[in-house]
Amino acid sequence: MTGEHASAVVDRVRFFIGGEWVDPHGSDRQRVVEAATGEEFAVAALGDEVDIDRAVRAARNALNGPWGRTSAGERSAVMRRFAQALRDRGEAASVLVTRENGMPIGLSRAMNGQAPAATLDLYADLIDRLAIEDVRPSALGSTIVRREPVGVVGGIVPWNYPLTLAMSKVAPALAAGCTVVLKPSPDTALDSYILADAAIEAGLPDGVLNIVLADRDPGMSMVRHPEIDKIAFTGSTEAGRIIGAECGRLIRRCSLELGGKSAAIFLADGDIDTFLAGTPTALLQNNSQTCTTQSRVLVDRRRYAEVVDALAEHARHLVVGDPLDERTECGPMASERHLERVLGYIELGKSESRLVAGGGTVDGLDRGWFVQPTVFADVDNGSRLAQEEVFGPVFAVIPFDSDDEAVRIANDSNYGLAGSVWTADEERGLELSRRIRTGTIGVNYYSTDLGAPFGGMKDSGIGREFGPEGLNGYFEYKSIYASNRWLS
Template identity: 40%
Template sequence: MMTQSADQTPSAEIRDAAAPAPAGLPAPIQHYIDAEFVDSADGETFDVINPVTNETYIQASAGKKEDVDRAVAAAKRAFHEGPWSSMLPRERSRVLHKIADLVEERGARLAELESFDTGLPITQALGQGRRAAENFRFFADLIVAQADDTYKVPGRQINYVNRKPIGVAGLITPWNTPFMLESWKLAPALATGNSVVLKPAEFTPLSAGLWAGIFEEAGLPRGVFNLVNGIGEQAGDALVKHPEVPLISFTGESSTGQLIFANAAPHLKGLSMELGGKSPAIVFADADLEAAINATIFGVFSLNGERCTAGSRILVERSIYDEFVERYAAQAERVRIGYPHQPETEVGALVHPEHFEKVMSYVELGKTEGRLVAGGGRPEGFEAGNFIQPTVFADVPHTARIFQEEIFGPVVAITPFDTEEEALQLANDTKYGLAAYIWTNDLKRSHNFAQAVEAGMVWLNSNNVRDLRTPFGGVKASGLGHEGGYRSIDFYTDQQAVHINLGEVHNPVFGKAD
C-alpha cells in the first residue's frame, strides 16, 4: 500500500486548511451482501487515502473470492426466487423513481463523501449526484415506454421479440466519478430485472456504501443489490471469472480491459467495456475562438483532468495557432487550484499518490517533447497531497508520448495543422477512439469530418453534453460495445424471438406415407 513519503508530510497548515473527514463513517467500510453489511470472510482490510494529505483516513474490507462467491450466491438466489426479475416494468419503475428521489435528497452528503474521497471540487461532486439521479429516472421511464419488435405476415405468421433479464450482472467501476458511474450501470441493470454485484474502485470506496441504504428505503428486494469492496486483482478478478456471472460491465483502463476480456473468454460472458481515451479537439480557423477555448479548457481540466472523454489533444489550424496557444495558456494559468471542499476550486487534488506520480512523470516527459507554456509542476502553497498545476504543452509532434498516451490528468498537448486532411490524419493517429470535438462554422466540413474521424462519439461546436438516449462507447482501444439508452437495454437483457403460425402449416414433409 502506498504511504505518505517523508518529504511530503503535510504541515499543520495543510491539515488545518483541508476538510476534516466526514462524520459518521463506518469503521471499516464493509461489504453489503444479501442485505447485510459484513466484513471480509478473512477479516482483511486495505487503507483508503485522503488525496489532500495522502494520509490514511479509513480502512475498507478487502474482498476476495470467498466474499464474491457469497455475493453472487445472494444475487442468484434473489434473481431466481425473489420478485424483482418477474415484476411488471411499471412496478420496477416506481422503485427506480424512489431511488432517484433519495439520491437527490442525499445530494449534499453524497457530494461531501465524493469530494473528500476523490479530490474532486465540491461543486463538481454535487453535479455528479444530480446526474446519478437522472440516470435512474431515465431508465425508470424507458422500461415503461419500451417497445419491442413485431413483424406480421397477415393471415400467415406473427413474429415478436421477448426481452428477459439475464441473471447476475457484475459491475466494475472506476475511481474518477465513482457514484455517478455506478449509477450508469446500476440503473439499467436493475431496471431490466437483473440482480447485481458491484465492485467499486479500491481508491474510492466511500460513496458506494450509500447505495445500500438508498436501495433498502426505496424497496429494492433483499439480495438484488450486493457490494464487494477490494483490490481489482482479487475481488474484481474473482467476479470476472465467476461461472455464474454471465455479464460484466467494466469502465477503466484499456490494459485492464484486455485482462478482463481474456479472463471472461472461457465462460463466454457478455462484455461491455468503456476503456481509455486520448480524444482530439480540432479547432479550425473559422471557429468561434472564445467558445472553443472555453470548451477545451473545461474539457481537459474539469474533474481534475481525470475523465475518459477529455479533449487532451488540441489540434489547431496554423493561421490561428499562435493566438490560440497564447490565449489558452493564459486562461489555463487562471484556473483556480484549491482544496476540494472550497466552492471556488476548479481543480482539486488527484485521486491517489500512485496516480499523481504517473501524471507528474508525463509532465516531466512533456518538457522534453513539447514547449511548456503553462503549469508544469506542483502549485505554490500545496507542498503535500496530489496537486498538479493545469499544464499546457504546445508544438507537440504526433510521435510524442504525451500526444499518443492517455495521461488522465490536467495535462494537454497542442499541435498545429495546415490542411483538413492533415487534421484528420492527426486526429486518428492514436490507438484510442472514444470521443472527438470539432470546432468549425463550415456545416459541410463539420459533418464530413465527424463521419471520417475514428471516434465513438463526436461533438460539433460543443463540449461534452450527452443525451442519455444516445449510445456511449468507443472504437479501437477505447472500448467494446455501447451502453446508454436502448443499447443498455440490449446489453442487460436476452432477446428471444417468438414465431406464431396463423394459417395452414406450410413446410416440406419428409417420410410421407404413400
C-alpha cells in the same frame, strides 16, 4: 476541511450482500485518504474471492426468486423510489466523493449528487414504455420476439466518477430485470455504500443489488464466476483487454468502457473565447481525470501561435486548490501514485516538446496531490505524450495545415472515445465530426448526454451506455415461433 465536511463520514467495514450488512471473510482494510490533504479519514473492508462468491450467489438467488418475475411497472416503481432516496443523500455523496478523489465540488454535485438519480429515472421511464414482446409475421405464422434479462451482472467501476459509472450499469440492469454485484475501486472506498443505504430505503428486494469493495484479483474471480452472465466494466484499456479476453474464453457477455486520447480540433475560423469557455468540460473536467479529456489540441497553423499563447495563459490562471472550495477549477490528483504517474509524463514531455505552461507541482500546496495544469507545444503526434493516456491536466498542442490533415491526425490514435471541433461554421464542424472515428464528439462544446449512447471505438471499448441503447446489453432476445393468431 471544515467540521461539516468531516462529520458525516463513517467507516464501512461490512459488505452489502443479500440485503444485509455482512462481515467480511478476511481482515484486509483499505485506508481512505483525502486527495487534497493526504490524510486518512476513514477505513473500509476489502473483500476476497469468498465475499465475491457470496455476493454472486445472493444475486443468483434473487434472480431466481421474486425479482425475476417482476413486471416492468414493478421495477420502474422501485427504481423511482431508489432515485428519490439518492437525491436525499445527494449533498453527502457529493462531498464524500470530492474528499476521496479530488473532484471539484460543483462537478461532484452534478455527477454524484444528481446524475445517479437521473439515470435511474431515465431507465424507469424507458422500461415503462418498452414492449417486452414484439409479434412479427412469419412464413408459417408468427414470431414473438421477446426481451429477457441477461441474468446476473458483475459491475466493475473505477475511481474517477464512481457513482455515475456505477449507476450506468445498475440502472439499465435493474430496468431489464437483472441482478447486480457491484465491485467499486478501493481508491474510492466509501461512496458506493450510499447506494446500498438508498436501496434499503427504497425497498429494493434482497440480493438484487450487492456491493463488495475489492481489489483486482477478487474482481477477476467475479469475471470468472460460473454464476455471472455479464460483466460491465469501466476502466483502463489494459485491464479491459484482460477482462475481455477472459469473457471471450468463457463465452460471457461483456461491455467495456475504456480509455481515450481524444482530439480538440481548432479550425482557422474558430473563436478562442468560445474554446476557452469550453475547456472545463472538453479538457479539464474532473482535473482532466476523465476518459473523454481532449488532451490533444490540434490547431490550424494560421492560428497556432495565438491559440498556444491563449491556452498557456488560461492554464496559468486556473484556480488550483481545495476541491471543496466553490472557486476551485482544478483540484488534486486522486492519489499519490497517480500524481507520480502524471509528473512522469510531464518530464517525458519536457524531453520531447516545448513547455509553455505549468510543468510541476503547485507552490504553496504542500499537502495533497496537486499538479500544475501543463501545456506543451510543437508535439509530434507519434510521441508517447500524444499517444498515451495521461489522465491529468497535461495538454499536447499539434499544428495542422488542412481539414484532411486534421482528420488524419485525430484518427491517428488507438483510441476513439471523444473529441470536439471549434469553428464559426457549424456545418463544416459537423462534416469533420462525421469523419472522426470516435464514439462521441461535439461542435463548439463537449458535454455527455444521459439520453444518448456513450462509448468508444477501437481501443476505447465495446458497447454503449446511457440512452435507450444502454438497455440492449442487459437483454437476451428470444424468438418464439407460433401460429398467426397472435398477429393483431
